[in-house]
Amino acid sequence: MIETAKDIKLNVLPLELFCEHLYYYEGPCRFGSGDALRPGYDEIVFAERAKKFIADIKAHVPEGTVVMDPVLFRRTDDWDEPEAQWEAMEAAVNAADVVIPMAGAGVQDLAFKFAQRFKKTMCYCPSSGAFNVPDVPAAIAARNVGYACYSEYRWEDFVLRMVALRAKKVIARTKYLCVTRFDGTQSVSRPDSFTSLDQITQRFGTRFHFANIHEFFDCMSEAVPEGNHTTPGRKTLNVDECDLKRANDICDELIEGAENVGMSREAMLPSVVAYVVTQKFMDHFDCNAFSIPCPDACSTRRLNEGRFTMCLTHALNAEAGIPSACEYDLPAALSEQALIAVSGRSPYMGNTCPIPVLDGKFKHVFGATEEQLEELAQDPENIDRLWMTQHSVAHRCHPDPSAYAPYGITPFAYDQKFGATLRYDFSRDKGEYVTLCKFSPDGSKMFIGKAEIVESSGKDKENCTQLVFYRFKDSLKAHRAQCKVGIHVALVYGDYTKELIALAEALDVEPLVVE
The missing domain is CATH 3.40.50 (Rossmann fold)
Structure with a gap:
């Protein structure tokens, strides 16, 4: 369950x-x-x-x-x-x-x-x-x-x-499904994941269940009598006829509800099947949080061969109130859980950083155009205060978890156009406040931030180009605090800083509070 x-x-x-x-x-x-x-x-x-x-x-x-x-x-x-x-x-x-x-x-x-x-x-x-x-x-x-x-x-x-x-x-009742290839603690791209999972269990009660990435991918196809390549002859969690029907129904629902669809249904379906397999594993092993490494998985070439990515899985999990983090970032998923618990809202997470002014203009960031950065620089309120969070896991429940907002669908892969991602225009919510959260790698600190949305980018593009721009009152303080927790930061709409500070006290962790 x-x-x-x-x-x-x-x-x-x-x-x-x-x-x-x-x-x-x-x-x-x-x-x-x-x-x-x-x-x-x-x-x-x-x-x-x-x-x-x-x-x-x-x-x-x-x-x-x-x-x-x-x-x-x-x-x-x-x-x-x-x-x-x-x-x-x-x-x-x-x-x-x-x-x-x-x-x-x-x-x-x-x-x-x-x-x-x-x-x-x-x-x-x-x-x-x-x-x-x-x-x-x-x-x-x-x-x-x-x-x-x-x-x-x-x-x-x-x-x-x-x-x-x-x-x-x-937090104590959180149990991860950790799909791993090399290392159960961190992926090749995330040195800022938890330093010790045993320490996190001792500190918070959070638990971790592991699944081999190849066994997981094998289950995306229907079972054959001789069994999977990695587990021959064993009864496994392969998708069955009911699972594939569910995947097709979800695919049709997503296409029907989207404002624009930038890929074929055929190209979308494998990513939906990946989501259904994830749900099947989580249900079987009683897990309620999920993460899987990106580069570690990508280099197997199985994502390319299967024409899918896990972006859609993370987005649909978030919609359902299930913490789900890219790149095997386990602290980011637990940070999402903290935000879900105090707010009841659906989180977004991604690469988070300040955008400094260099040589009189904003530093270029992946996913944004020069014209957009020049326009943002026209507002003096943005200078030395502008930040972004960037990934491809936006969903339909921004900002209201009880209703679907307008969204689009684009592929992750530029050339082959596979890997379904949901896209949302955060600029619809200019002036709204978001609360940001991130646990440190040792679990001893919690980044707690409050920022104001100012712009969006990447809603019609491929890859990890979905950006939300926002500004802090004290950018330098926010940067100093973020350097103690890591690159991926989770956020939800609304101001829940007081609730997170109270949670930090209950968990006996140090709150790093910024605005």
């Missing part, structure tokens, strides 16, 4: 903590007058408070959050802690991702003991208690024990925290 980010829910468990006074008295742990000091009164007040506590949480959790039935721990002013109560809540706690405790006099030690016992992430909310509850978070942070406790006194901060914690869960 392919589990996308939208399928992953954050399970939030309210924890009701109640201390009952058994006798009539007042003092440092009991104050009030009249009926408020009588036995039984605490129960009435607590019931009303707990009801409001649950209602407030349900009213403020963001989309993708499930509020579980609350668990209750009650004690008396004998300071008892019945073991049976701890045991009774274990099943619910095990199913929870985040615990939202109540706070109050006589129960804060219980919240701390709960954290020590179950080692669950906790977060106080504005309805947890009368104060902003810094005591339990401070006690846990001082011990550096590997689990966190937060306290949010504004609902907007609580919502942001839940978004980040859900995104952290999505």
Whole structure:
């Protein structure tokens, strides 16, 4: 099964903590007058408070959050802690991702003991208690024990925290399908991929499943009785009649919906079959992220012989909320997953760099015309601020993931016209903001950028000439930060910098924030 980010829910468990006074008295742990000091009164007040506590949480959790039935721990002013109560809540706690405790006099030690016992992430909310509850978070942070406790006194901060914690869960539930030829860590063109996949699994929980590139390509044809060349006699994931029908249906749908089609249906179909095979592998191995090396695969000549590229696969995956990165750039795919998780939008990724002014004009970049660069130079706002992201994996869901925007289809290969790519005119969205994201090769840093779209290029061209131009406020700072993470940067429409900063904190990585 392919589990996308939208399928992953954050399970939030309210924890009701109640201390009952058994006798009539007042003092440092009991104050009030009249009926408020009588036995039984605490129960009435607590019931009303707990009801409001649950209602407030349900009213403020963001989309993708499930509020579980609350668990209750009650004690008396004998300071008892019945073991049976701890045991009774274990099943619910095990199913929870985040615990939202109540706070109050006589129960804060219980919240701390709960954290020590179950080692669950906790977060106080504005309805947890009368104060902003810094005591339990401070006690846990001082011990550096590997689990966190937060306290949010504004609902907007609580919502942001839940978004980040859900995104952290999505990152942990990410499992790559890594199609490799030479090296399972990086391709010949991507030295800035993850330096250690084991380290990434230990840090984030992200997992990796590997498939041999030749076995993968063999499966693009229907099975024969003697089996594939690389796996003779074995039952494999070759396309079957149903898969080929699906590929043909997708091909027809893409052609019918396009504004312009610059290649024949026959030339398109192999790239669609590659997408269907990718989906089949991902579904079989329960993967929800994908990457495959480009130069490593290209030099086998099997792409040329089969008349396909993987560009369309990456584009269609992105549309479906599945992170999918060119050139075996595993950090780029995880960066896409982070953006998908916090925004619900479909990402774009590619070669990203500033465009400096040299000898009085913008430096030439692959995919743009001199006339276009001269026109961009006419706007003083672009000078020393202009950047681009360039690849051939644009899709139909810019900028709205719920509706297809106008798009075109062109081949990747100049001469032989194979390798279907989708094209989008980013200039339709001039003035819109995008959020950029990229993990560093060791996973310790996250590039977080906010930029404004200014132009587009390559929508009618072949190859990796699809460009989106945008500008940062501080280009030099952005460049310095990007040099710590790598060339491929992912982006989505909208401003999600706060969400990514909160995610970086939840993941314990350093945010490199630029505008």
